[in-house]
Amino acid sequence: MKHESVAITITSGKGGVGKSTTVASVGLGLAQLGKKVCLVDTDIGLRKLDLMLGLENRIVYDLVDVIEGTGKLRQALVRHKEYPDLALLPAAQTRYKEEVTPAQIKQVVDELRNEFDYILIDSPAGIEGGFRNAIAAADRAILVVNPEIPSVRDSDRVIGLLEAADLKQIDLIVNRVQPGMVRDGDMLSVERVQNHLAINLLGIVPEDKRIIRSSNTGEPVILDQKSLAGKAFSNIARRINGEEVPFLELEESGLISRIKRLFHIASALN
Amino acid sequence: MAFLNMFSRDKDQPTAPTADDRLSLVLSYQRSEIDEAKLKQFRIRLIELCDDFGFDVVGQVEVRPQSRGGDRTTVLCASIPVRVKQKN
Numbered sequence: 001m002k003h004e005s006v007a008i009t010i011t012s013g014k015g016g017v018g019k020s021t022t023v024a025s026v027g028l029g030l031a032q033l034g035k036k037v038c039l040v041d042t043d044i045g046l047r048k049l050d051l052m053l054g055l056e057n058r059i060v061y062d063l064v065d066v067i068e069g070t071g072k073l074r075q076a077l078v079r080h081k082e083y084p085d086l087a088l089l090p091a092a093q094t095r096y097k098e099e100v101t102p103a104q105i106k107q108v109v110d111e112l113r114n115e116f117d118y119i120l121i122d123s124p125a126g127i128e129g130g131f132r133n134a135i136a137a138a139d140r141a142i143l144v145v146n147p148e149i150p151s152v153r154d155s156d157r158v159i160g161l162l163e164a165a166d167l168k169q170i171d172l173i174v175n176r177v178q179p180g181m182v183r184d185g186d187m188l189s190v191e192r193v194q195n196h197l198a199i200n201l202l203g204i205v206p207e208d209k210r211i212i213r214s215s216n217t218g219e220p221v222i223l224d225q226k227s228l229a230g231k232a233f234s235n236i237a238r239r240i241n242g243e244e245v246p247f248l249e250l251e252e253s254g255l256i257s258r259i260k261r262l263f264h265i266a267s268a269l270n
Numbered sequence: 271m272a273f274l275n276m277f278s279r280d281k282d283q284p285t286a287p288t289a290d291d292r293l294s295l296v297l298s299y300q301r302s303e304i305d306e307a308k309l310k311q312f313r314i315r316l317i318e319l320c321d322d323f324g325f326d327v328v329g330q331v332e333v334r335p336q337s338r339g340g341d342r343t344t345v346l347c348a349s350i351p352v353r354v355k356q357k358n
Binding site: 187195 | 297
């Protein structure tokens with residue numbers, strides 16, 4: 001009997017919105033829920049998911065090796081140190097996106113379906129060939145968007161391409177939200193972003209300096225229990241897994257918050 | 271004075287509606303691939319149409335694309351100041 005699994009492409013219109021951060025943390029979140037998860041880095045030539053997970057020193061074979069047959073799939077999978085149910089299929093660093101076709105990616109992902117519950121595909125930014133590779137094998141897509149006009153505009157184009165590729169389920173994660181800026185009118189609200197893009201809201205992740213630290217230490221922010229962004233990613237993983245989880249309250253409440261607002265003191269989120 | 275400004279800053283007009291309007295416009299143009307030349311032609315045709323129906327256009331015709339939330343479509347909003355033609 002074939003293993004029931006879901007392949008999800010995590011994508012965006014422009015670079016730098018936090019896709020790889022999202023893939024690493026959500027992947028770990030699903031592994032923490034007891035699921036078998038494989039993260040596939042399709043950003044050939046610019047891999048960074050290995051860095052996010054602190055696995056950069058363990059890579060022997062990569063996605064292109066598997067496709068070309070110079071390495072077997074099980075040899076290329078790198079297991080996480082603390083969560084062995086989480087595996088990474090790294091991208092090649094010294095090759096080009098054009099060397100891989102959507103059909104080849106689909107073949108690899110279909111093979112992964114036998115072993116894993118969730119396959120999260122980290123897509124390259126933009127809408128070129130690498131993007132088509134990343135969506136070829138996906139059952140659904142998650143769009144990571146920052147609440148800024150360029151990010152929303154590019155995401156709008158990506159939604160059109162995903163729909164044209166017949167991907168029925170497209171969910172939205174609004175990343176790097178700064179409640180203070182939204183309140184002051186300097187940042188688009190999550191509600192407005194969702195309203196414009198008209199897709200299902202899966203998660204809201206606040207801006208969090210801890211994410212920079214986590215990228216540099218190779219420990220995804222979801223492992224940092226003090227981080228509100230980590231909590232948000234944990235909730236997203238639970239929602240993907242079918243749980244109903246309310247959205248986090250990003251704003252501080254009470255007298256202290258009102259005093260901070262009055263004096264424009266930066267929110268504790270920052 | 272700077273101290274007093276700290277208290278008055280919250281009274282500034284919020285810019286969020288402006289950013290939202292701008293995003294709406296950006297998305298409208300992108301979705302419908304509207305360029306200025308096309309809009310200009312559209313305005314000319316509207317003026318001709320008004321003439322056919324017995325209206326004189328007495329001011330600037332404005333056609334503004336607006337992004338509609340919910341179904342990712344564009345709405346063209348036309349503002350045409352007219353007067354009914356005088357019968358001779």
